[in-house]
Amino acid sequence: MTQIVTRRELVLAFIIVAMVLLIGVRAPVFLSFDNLRFVVTDTSVLIMMALAQMTVILTRGIDLSVAANLALTGMLVALLSRALPGLPIPVVMLVALLIGAGLGLVNGLLIAGLGIPPIVVTLGTLAIYRGAIFIVAGGAWLTSKDMTEAFLAFPKAEFLGLSSLTWVALVVTIGFYVFMTLTRTGRGLYAVGGNPVAARYCGVSLRLSQVLVYTLAGTISGLAGYLWVARFGIAYADIGIGYELTVIASCVIGGVSIAGGIGSVIGTVLGALFLGVVANALPLINISPFWQMAISGAVILAAVIVNTRSEWKPQKLILHEARRAAAGGQK
Amino acid sequence: MADTTDDQPGARAEAEPILRLSGVSKRFPGVKALEGMRLDLYAGHTTALVGENGAGKSTLVKILTGIYTPDTGSLVVDGVERTIHSPRDAWADGITAIHQEPVMFDELSVAENIFMGHMPVDRRGLIDWSSMIARTTELLERIEADFAAKTQLKRLGVAQKHMVEIARALSHDARIVIMDEPTAALSAREIDDLFRIVADLKRQGRAILFISHKFDEIFRVADRWTCLRDGCLVGEGLIAETTEDELVKLMVGRSIDxxxxxxxxxxxxxxxxxxxxxxxxxxxxxxxxxxxxxxxxxxxxxxxxxxxxxxxxxxxxxxxxxxxxxxxxxxxxxxxxxxxxxxIAYVPEDRQIQGAVTALGIRENMSLASLAKTANKTGFVAYAAELARTRDLGSKLAVKAAHWDQKLMELSGGNQQKVVIAKWLATKPQxxxxxxxxxxxxxxxxxxxxxxxxxxxxxxxxxxxxxxxxxxxxxxxxxxxxxxxxxxxxxxxxxxxxxxxxxxxxxxxxx
Missing domain, CATH: 3.40.50.300 (P-loop containing nucleotide triphosphate hydrolases)
Structure with a gap:
C-alpha cells in the first residue's frame, strides 16, 4: 500500500477511457449511459472472477477450473431451484457459494496437501467438473422454463440505477480491496508469492495460503455460476467454456505477474474492464469477433512485455569497493 | 575496543543461561550436520559462534529459528523446556534472527517487510497501517536508517536492506537475537553503527549470538565464544581468555587423517x-x-x-x-x-540445479555437453556411438547403475556427480x-x-x-x-x- 494507484494502472485507465471515447466517435450510441451501464454489467462477473484468480496467481499458482466450477455450480443450483421452487434466492446464493467453495477446496487440498503443480490439478478438475455437469443433468439443458421467476429475476434487478450484478461486483471488489490491503492474510499472499523462502522465515505458510486462495477462487466461481445461469436463463455442460482464459487474461493485462507476488485489485479490475470494453465495442463498429480474439491476444502480449522486468541475473557484490559503491550509491 | 568486556563477564557467566541447547543432532540424507551440539546464551552477553564453512553454524541458526526441527536434543529457555517447530514458536520464545542473506520481499514496503508475519491489527482484525508505519519509523530512527517506512524495498541498496533486517529483528522485541554474518554487506561505518546497536541490545539485557568469520569483529563485540567443527562442539569459553590463534586451531583442528x-x-x-x-x-x-x-x-x-x-x-x-x-x-x-x-569444462557447484538433468537417463545426460560432437553429418544423434561412449566413460568413472538409460533421479548423489563429470569429459577438455x-x-x-x-x-x-x-x-x-x-x-x-x-x-x- 505504498501507493493507491500505480503509474501502470493510470496508463491502463487512460487507455480504457481513450478507447471508449474513440469508439464513441465511430458509434455515438456506445457513449450513452445505458450502454456504458450495460458494459459494466456485462463485465461484472469477469471482474469478480479475475479478482479471485489474482489471489491464486499471486501465490505463483493458476486455476484453470474456475469456468468449469462456474458451469457445474450453475447447473446444480438450477437443478436445486427446479426441485425446490420455494427456496428463497439468498439461500440459493448461499448454496452456490458453498458448492463453489467445496469445488475450490478440492483444488487447494490437492495442491497444498499432495504438492501437485496447480496447472495439473486444475486441468484435471476442469475436466472432471465439466464432465460432472453432463452427469448430474443427464445430458439435459435447463432453460428459463425450468427456472423460477425469482431465480431469474435477481441478476436483472436494479438498485439506484445500477444492476444487481454491478452491485455484487462492487461489493466483491471492495471486499477484495480490504482483504488484500488491510489483513495479515492478504498481505501474506504477496509474501508467499514474492519470496516463498522468506515467507517461511516470517511464519507465513505457503500451504495454508494455497488452500485459502483456491477455495476463494472456487467460492467466487460458485457465486458467478448462479449469476451467469440466472442472467442468461440457461444451464448446460458448455457454458462459459474457455472463460478461464479470459479471466487469466484480465489478470495479466491488469499487471498481475504470472511469476507471483505482484498484482493489485485496482489493476485487475481495470484489466477486466478493458476486455469488457473490447468485447462490447467491437461488434458495434462492425469488427468481427475473430478480430476481437486477436486483439485480446495482442494486448496480453503487450501487457506481458510491459510487465517483464529486466531479466538479467544481478551480479553479486563481492568486491569491497563494489559493496561500498552499492551502499553509498543509494540515497 | 575493550568497551564490551569492561564489566565482569566471569561473574555473569556463573548465572543461569537464558537459553540452553543440548544434545542437538540433525541429519540430512547422507550428511550429519550437527551431532550432540550444545550452546548456552547468557542475558547481556554476546556469544560468538565460530567454525569453518560447513561446520554446522547455519543449521544451528535454522534450528533456533524453527526452520529445521532437530532429530534429537532439548532446548531450555529461562529454565523451561521448549520445542520450536516454526518461526512463530521461536518468536514466542523471544528468539529472532538476522539472516546471512537478506530474505525479504522486494515488491512490498519497508514497513511490511519488517512486520510480515506479525503486523499490528486493530480491534476488527484489520491491519493498523498507521501504527505499523509509526513503529517502523521509530525503529528506523533508532538504527539511524536514511529511508522511509513506506519505501518499496526494491528501491533500497544492499546495505539498506540489511538495515531492514536489523529493524525486523528489533521489531520482535526479542530477548535472544541471532546475527548470522550481519556485516557481510556493510561498509566500515555501517559496521560501527551495527556494533553500537549490539552494545545497546546488550545493555538492555538481551542475549546475542554473533556469527562471523572476521576475527577482528569477534574480538570487538563478543564476550564469549563457542566453536563448532564438523557439527560438533569443540570448545567454548570467554573471549578475554583466548586468542585468534587458539580459535583458528580449534576451527581447523583435525589432523588431515x-x-x-x-x-x-x-x-x-x-x-x-x-x-x-x-x-x-x-x-x-x-x-x-x-x-x-x-x-x-x-x-x-x-x-x-x-x-x-x-x-x-x-x-x-x-x-x-x-x-x-x-x-x-x-x-x-x-x-x-x-x-x-x-x-574448458566446468562442473558447477550445485549439481541438482546446474549440472544434472535428473529426469533424463545416464546416456542422455552424458551427451548433453557434447551433442554437437555426437551428432553425425545429418544432425541426428548417432545412437551406437553415443552408447559406446557412455559405456566407456561410465566404466572409467565406475558409475554404479542398473543400466545406462537409468534415470539420474534413481542414482545416489555420488553417482550423479560422476555422471556430471563424465558429461564434461565427453567434450574432451584440456x-x-x-x-x-x-x-x-x-x-x-x-x-x-x-x-x-x-x-x-x-x-x-x-x-x-x-x-x-x-x-x-x-x-x-x-x-x-x-x-x-x-x-x-x-x-x-x-x-x-x-x-x-x-x-x-x-x-x-x-x-
Missing amino acids: QVFPKREVAIGEPVLEVAGLSNATEYADISFTLHKGEILGFYGLVGAGRSETMQGLMGISPPTRGTIRINGHEARIAAPADAIDAG ILILDEPTKGIDIGSKAAVHAIMADLAAEGLGIILVSSELPEVMGMSDRIVVMAEGRMVRVFDRAGATPEKIVSVATGGMA
Missing part, C-alpha cells in the same frame, strides 16, 4: 594462463597459470568470489577486463559454448574446473571422485579444484590459491601450506 589419492605427476606445459581477470562487482585482478597434469586448488570463505571467477572463465558472466590464454593462444570467451570449444565436487556426497563417493581427479591429472589434464573443504584442497592440490572478497590474497605451494595459514589468510588475517 583422511588419505587422499594424490599422485606425483610430472607437471607439463602451461595450458591456461589467466591475467588480470576482473568484472565490475565480483572479482578483480585474477591472475594464475595452470599447467598440464596440475591440480590447482581454490580456497576461500563461502562468498569469496571463487565460483564467480570460474563462471567468468566459462563465459557465463563474461569478465570486463583481463586475458585468457589457452596453450599459449589468446582465447575469446563470450559464452559457455566458446569455453567448451576452447577445451582444462577441467570442478566446483565443490564432493559437496553433499557420501565418503565412498568422495574417495571415488578424488581418485578420478588424480587419474585425470595423470593423463595430463589441467584441473582447477574449487572447494571449501580445507582437507580436500590441501590433500589434492599442487598449489592453492586463496581468495577473499573477490581477490586472490595468496598462492601457497603444497609444501608451504598449513591449515592455520590458509584459514588465517582467507579470513583476512596476515596476508
Whole structure:
C-alpha cells in the first residue's frame, strides 16, 4: 500500500477511457449511459472472477477450473431451484457459494496437501467438473422454463440505477480491496508469492495460503455460476467454456505477474474492464469477433512485455569497493 | 575496543543461561550436520559462534529459528523446556534472527517487510497501517536508517536492506537475537553503527549470538565464544581468555587423517594462463597459470568470489577486463559454448540445479555437453556411438547403475556427480574446473571422485579444484590459491601450506 494507484494502472485507465471515447466517435450510441451501464454489467462477473484468480496467481499458482466450477455450480443450483421452487434466492446464493467453495477446496487440498503443480490439478478438475455437469443433468439443458421467476429475476434487478450484478461486483471488489490491503492474510499472499523462502522465515505458510486462495477462487466461481445461469436463463455442460482464459487474461493485462507476488485489485479490475470494453465495442463498429480474439491476444502480449522486468541475473557484490559503491550509491 | 568486556563477564557467566541447547543432532540424507551440539546464551552477553564453512553454524541458526526441527536434543529457555517447530514458536520464545542473506520481499514496503508475519491489527482484525508505519519509523530512527517506512524495498541498496533486517529483528522485541554474518554487506561505518546497536541490545539485557568469520569483529563485540567443527562442539569459553590463534586451531583442528589419492605427476606445459581477470562487482585482478597434469586448488570463505571467477572463465558472466590464454593462444570467451570449444569444462557447484538433468537417463545426460560432437553429418544423434561412449566413460568413472538409460533421479548423489563429470569429459577438455565436487556426497563417493581427479591429472589434464573443504584442497592440490572478497590474497605451494595459514589468510588475517 505504498501507493493507491500505480503509474501502470493510470496508463491502463487512460487507455480504457481513450478507447471508449474513440469508439464513441465511430458509434455515438456506445457513449450513452445505458450502454456504458450495460458494459459494466456485462463485465461484472469477469471482474469478480479475475479478482479471485489474482489471489491464486499471486501465490505463483493458476486455476484453470474456475469456468468449469462456474458451469457445474450453475447447473446444480438450477437443478436445486427446479426441485425446490420455494427456496428463497439468498439461500440459493448461499448454496452456490458453498458448492463453489467445496469445488475450490478440492483444488487447494490437492495442491497444498499432495504438492501437485496447480496447472495439473486444475486441468484435471476442469475436466472432471465439466464432465460432472453432463452427469448430474443427464445430458439435459435447463432453460428459463425450468427456472423460477425469482431465480431469474435477481441478476436483472436494479438498485439506484445500477444492476444487481454491478452491485455484487462492487461489493466483491471492495471486499477484495480490504482483504488484500488491510489483513495479515492478504498481505501474506504477496509474501508467499514474492519470496516463498522468506515467507517461511516470517511464519507465513505457503500451504495454508494455497488452500485459502483456491477455495476463494472456487467460492467466487460458485457465486458467478448462479449469476451467469440466472442472467442468461440457461444451464448446460458448455457454458462459459474457455472463460478461464479470459479471466487469466484480465489478470495479466491488469499487471498481475504470472511469476507471483505482484498484482493489485485496482489493476485487475481495470484489466477486466478493458476486455469488457473490447468485447462490447467491437461488434458495434462492425469488427468481427475473430478480430476481437486477436486483439485480446495482442494486448496480453503487450501487457506481458510491459510487465517483464529486466531479466538479467544481478551480479553479486563481492568486491569491497563494489559493496561500498552499492551502499553509498543509494540515497 | 575493550568497551564490551569492561564489566565482569566471569561473574555473569556463573548465572543461569537464558537459553540452553543440548544434545542437538540433525541429519540430512547422507550428511550429519550437527551431532550432540550444545550452546548456552547468557542475558547481556554476546556469544560468538565460530567454525569453518560447513561446520554446522547455519543449521544451528535454522534450528533456533524453527526452520529445521532437530532429530534429537532439548532446548531450555529461562529454565523451561521448549520445542520450536516454526518461526512463530521461536518468536514466542523471544528468539529472532538476522539472516546471512537478506530474505525479504522486494515488491512490498519497508514497513511490511519488517512486520510480515506479525503486523499490528486493530480491534476488527484489520491491519493498523498507521501504527505499523509509526513503529517502523521509530525503529528506523533508532538504527539511524536514511529511508522511509513506506519505501518499496526494491528501491533500497544492499546495505539498506540489511538495515531492514536489523529493524525486523528489533521489531520482535526479542530477548535472544541471532546475527548470522550481519556485516557481510556493510561498509566500515555501517559496521560501527551495527556494533553500537549490539552494545545497546546488550545493555538492555538481551542475549546475542554473533556469527562471523572476521576475527577482528569477534574480538570487538563478543564476550564469549563457542566453536563448532564438523557439527560438533569443540570448545567454548570467554573471549578475554583466548586468542585468534587458539580459535583458528580449534576451527581447523583435525589432523588431515583422511588419505587422499594424490599422485606425483610430472607437471607439463602451461595450458591456461589467466591475467588480470576482473568484472565490475565480483572479482578483480585474477591472475594464475595452470599447467598440464596440475591440480590447482581454490580456497576461500563461502562468498569469496571463487565460483564467480570460474563462471567468468566459462563465459557465463563474461569478465570486463583481463586475458585468457589457452596453450599459449589468446582465447575469446563470450559464452559457455566458446569455453567448451576452447577445451574448458566446468562442473558447477550445485549439481541438482546446474549440472544434472535428473529426469533424463545416464546416456542422455552424458551427451548433453557434447551433442554437437555426437551428432553425425545429418544432425541426428548417432545412437551406437553415443552408447559406446557412455559405456566407456561410465566404466572409467565406475558409475554404479542398473543400466545406462537409468534415470539420474534413481542414482545416489555420488553417482550423479560422476555422471556430471563424465558429461564434461565427453567434450574432451584440456582444462577441467570442478566446483565443490564432493559437496553433499557420501565418503565412498568422495574417495571415488578424488581418485578420478588424480587419474585425470595423470593423463595430463589441467584441473582447477574449487572447494571449501580445507582437507580436500590441501590433500589434492599442487598449489592453492586463496581468495577473499573477490581477490586472490595468496598462492601457497603444497609444501608451504598449513591449515592455520590458509584459514588465517582467507579470513583476512596476515596476508
